[in-house]
Amino acid sequence: MAASPEPTTVLACEGICCHLPAEPRPVQVLHGISFSVSRRTSLGIVGESGAGKSMLIKTIMGLNPTARITGTVRLDGTDVASLAEKKRNAVIGRKVGIVFQNPMTSLNPFVRVGRQIEEHARYHLGLSRREAKERAIELLRVVGIADPEECYSFYPHHFSGGMKQRIMIATALACEPDLLIADEATTALDVTVQKEILDLLQVIQEERQMAMILVTHNLGIVAGRTDEVLVLYGGHVVEHGPTDRVFATPRHRYTAALLSAMPQLDQPAHTRLATIPGQPPNLANAPKGCPFAPRCPVATADCHETMPVMTVSADGRHRFACHFPVAAGAEAAP
Amino acid sequence: MSAGALPYLKAISTRLLAGIPVFILVTFAATALSSLAPGSAAQLILGENASSQQIAELNAAYGYDLPVWERYFKWLGGVVQGDFGRTLFSQQSVAKLLVDRAAVTFEIAFLAMFVSFIIAVPLALYTASHPGKLLDTVLRSIASVLLSVPTFVTVVLLAYIFAIVLRWLPATGWENFSDDPLANLWYVTLPVLCLAPHQTAYLYRVARGEFLATLQEDFVTVARAKGMPLSYILLRHVLRPSLPQVLTVLGLSMTYLLGGSFIVESYFAVPGIGWTILSAVNSHDFPVVQAILSLTVAIFVVIFILVDLGYTLIDPRVDVS
Ligand SMILES: Nc1ncnc2c1ncn2[C@@H]1O[C@H](COP(=O)(O)OP(=O)(O)OP(=O)(O)O)[C@@H](O)[C@H]1O
Ligand SMILES: [Mg+2]
Numbered sequence: 001m002a003a004s005p006e007p008t009t010v011l012a013c014e015g016i017c018c019h020l021p022a023e024p025r026p027v028q029v030l031h032g033i034s035f036s037v038s039r040r041t042s043l044g045i046v047g048e049s050g051a052g053k054s055m056l057i058k059t060i061m062g063l064n065p066t067a068r069i070t071g072t073v074r075l076d077g078t079d080v081a082s083l084a085e086k087k088r089n090a091v092i093g094r095k096v097g098i099v100f101q102n103p104m105t106s107l108n109p110f111v112r113v114g115r116q117i118e119e120h121a122r123y124h125l126g127l128s129r130r131e132a133k134e135r136a137i138e139l140l141r142v143v144g145i146a147d148p149e150e151c152y153s154f155y156p157h158h159f160s161g162g163m164k165q166r167i168m169i170a171t172a173l174a175c176e177p178d179l180l181i182a183d184e185a186t187t188a189l190d191v192t193v194q195k196e197i198l199d200l201l202q203v204i205q206e207e208r209q210m211a212m213i214l215v216t217h218n219l220g221i222v223a224g225r226t227d228e229v230l231v232l233y234g235g236h237v238v239e240h241g242p243t244d245r246v247f248a249t250p251r252h253r254y255t256a257a258l259l260s261a262m263p264q265l266d267q268p269a270h271t272r273l274a275t276i277p278g279q280p281p282n283l284a285n286a287p288k289g290c291p292f293a294p295r296c297p298v299a300t301a302d303c304h305e306t307m308p309v310m311t312v313s314a315d316g317r318h319r320f321a322c323h324f325p326v327a328a329g330a331e332a333a334p
Numbered sequence: 335m336s337a338g339a340l341p342y343l344k345a346i347s348t349r350l351l352a353g354i355p356v357f358i359l360v361t362f363a364a365t366a367l368s369s370l371a372p373g374s375a376a377q378l379i380l381g382e383n384a385s386s387q388q389i390a391e392l393n394a395a396y397g398y399d400l401p402v403w404e405r406y407f408k409w410l411g412g413v414v415q416g417d418f419g420r421t422l423f424s425q426q427s428v429a430k431l432l433v434d435r436a437a438v439t440f441e442i443a444f445l446a447m448f449v450s451f452i453i454a455v456p457l458a459l460y461t462a463s464h465p466g467k468l469l470d471t472v473l474r475s476i477a478s479v480l481l482s483v484p485t486f487v488t489v490v491l492l493a494y495i496f497a498i499v500l501r502w503l504p505a506t507g508w509e510n511f512s513d514d515p516l517a518n519l520w521y522v523t524l525p526v527l528c529l530a531p532h533q534t535a536y537l538y539r540v541a542r543g544e545f546l547a548t549l550q551e552d553f554v555t556v557a558r559a560k561g562m563p564l565s566y567i568l569l570r571h572v573l574r575p576s577l578p579q580v581l582t583v584l585g586l587s588m589t590y591l592l593g594g595s596f597i598v599e600s601y602f603a604v605p606g607i608g609w610t611i612l613s614a615v616n617s618h619d620f621p622v623v624q625a626i627l628s629l630t631v632a633i634f635v636v637i638f639i640l641v642d643l644g645y646t647l648i649d650p651r652v653d654v655s
Contacts, residue, residue, distance in 0.1 A: 100552060
């Protein structure tokens with residue numbers, strides 16, 4: 001697309017907070033999360049189970065009706081959070097395609113896959129039955145389903161998990177969205193299928209020039225596939241920056257610990273993996289200070305008491321919230 | 335269609351075959367019952383003062399002096415040819431009587447089922463998608479109350495209100511639909527009103543729970559993320575996956591409705607099978623009792639076949655075989 005040399009921002013989130021109703025008092029699961037994703041770029045959102053990744057996605061998508069949410073979500077410049085529910089659903093459904101974690105339960109077993117792929121395209125774009133069918137069959141072909149014409153009228157139970165996830169990707173693409181979100185889209189699949197699906201997502205994102213968000217608890221998935229990575233811990237952004245820079249010189253102690261817990265190809269076989277000692281935080285009674293302090297090897301009394309502020313690198317592209325960041329090393333170089 | 339119908343025919347016939355042992359067991363027990371009573375069956379039927387000649391005539395006509403199994407096979411032989419014998423006193427064909435009386439009971443039962451279905455399912459769909467809202471809370475309490483009121487209380491209460499105080503509906507009697515449709519509607523309303531509340535409450539509860547569970551499914555979240563409107567999601571993605579459970583309840587509730595028809599029919603003097611079997615038992619009209627018992631078994635076998643086939647029609651994952 002020669003028309004826009006500058007990547008345009010598709011999604012911009014600003015200070016998203018989310019409180020879930022709970023007894024005795026609401027639990028804050030997201031703390032002022034800000035980030036943006038542009039056309040033709042991809043963002044990895046990484047964090048342990050319970051870090052709030054899915055909550056963040058649900059909040060952006062407006063799928064959290066009982067939650068109290070503050071902050072702004074701009075989709076192609078429109079502040080969707082301020083729209084009336086009906087309008088918001090229509091805008092989001094039209095502009096965002098999402099693939100969820102479990103392909104086995106994401107498809108309605110009682111509805112033919114063709115209809116599930118095309119229904120929102122018919123609703124949002126007003127496609128006729130024929131146009132919708134053509135589009136669905138084309139998408140089935142794009143995601144690598146053999147015999148798309150025949151598969152169009154099958155019920156989901158005819159397909160394996162990997163195939164179902166391909167069908168979910170086709171569904172996510174039906175309205176030609178500007179943003180594609182994959183929330184742990186490969187976690188439920190076995191390793192070889194995982195790689196196929198990730199490669200497919202990457203190819204499709206590049207071809208269709210979409211923005212993409214890859215949500216995962218596995219740093220290995222983000223490496224080499226995303227432009228930027230956002231690390232979540234206990235509902236906080238702890239580090240955010242270009243993927244290669246975060247991998248080469250992690251600044252937050254949590255990111256560093258995650259990286260050293262990642263299996264390396266160049267390690268001799270049977271090397272023991274470092275694990276991060278301790279438990280992920282219990283959001284119901286979060287510590288006052290840095291959420292990672294209870295598990296951090298270098299935490300001081302101050303870390304437990306005060307919340308670290310976000311430090312931004314000189315070029316503004318790498319930020320982290322840590323009182324005692326890992327030494328910058330080569331990071332200062334542009 | 336003909337190629338598609340074949341597996342269904344096969345499925346129906348295997349299920350019918352499976353129903354046969356139950357049928358034999360129940361009808362044999364019914365035959366044996368007449369021999370369990372003290373004294374001879376003929377004596378019981380004709381009363382204390384019957385002459386030995388009357389008893390001999392009855393035995394000759396109905397075989398009440400034969401051993402149970404012999405009598406049973408005679409009866410079974412007749413049933414296979416559609417002959418359920420004659421009633422003891424009016425000498426009518428039992429089969430014909432049964433058809434007439436069953437039509438009455440089924441009319442009441444199906445109308446009650448229909449009324450409760452069209453009330454309960456839409457309300458359940460709405461409240462399940464708006465849980466905790468005022469209507470949901472109110473309906474849940476109403477359903478609990480209705481479920482705890484026994485049918486005979488409903489019958490007495492509604493009869494009192496509509497027949498005695500308001501005088502809108504007749505307290506007793508019946509007119510067949512084929513004779514006078516309007517009068518039929520007038521007579522059928524109160525019995526249906528008496529059976530429907532319990533049935534509606536039960537169906538409402540099950541359906542609401544089922545819809546609520548389906549609304550938690552991932553595929554519903556996907557449909558929401560796709561920006562589909564709630565009404566579409568409910569009709570397209572929630573209703574059908576929840577129907578198998580609702581269907582089971584409909585099948586089971588037929589048992590309630592047939593049981594309830596005993597109470598309702600005897601209270602309103604409606605000539606259905608409930609009323610008929612009660613009077614047949616009172617007058618020791620064994621051929622009628624036996625025929626109604628067999629009909630009841632047959633009805634249940636057919637209902638469960640229909641429920642089973644319903645699953646295969648609703649759920650694409652369930653195979654006919
Ligand atoms: N209804 C709720 N009430 C209170 N807390 C909740 C509720 N639902 C989820 N949480 C909490 O919100 C936090 C974020 O959950 P979320 O599902 O977003 O985690 P995640 O990062 O997606 O993890 P996973 O890798 O397991 O998918 C969790 O700690 C969870 O305990
Ligand atoms: Mg998750």
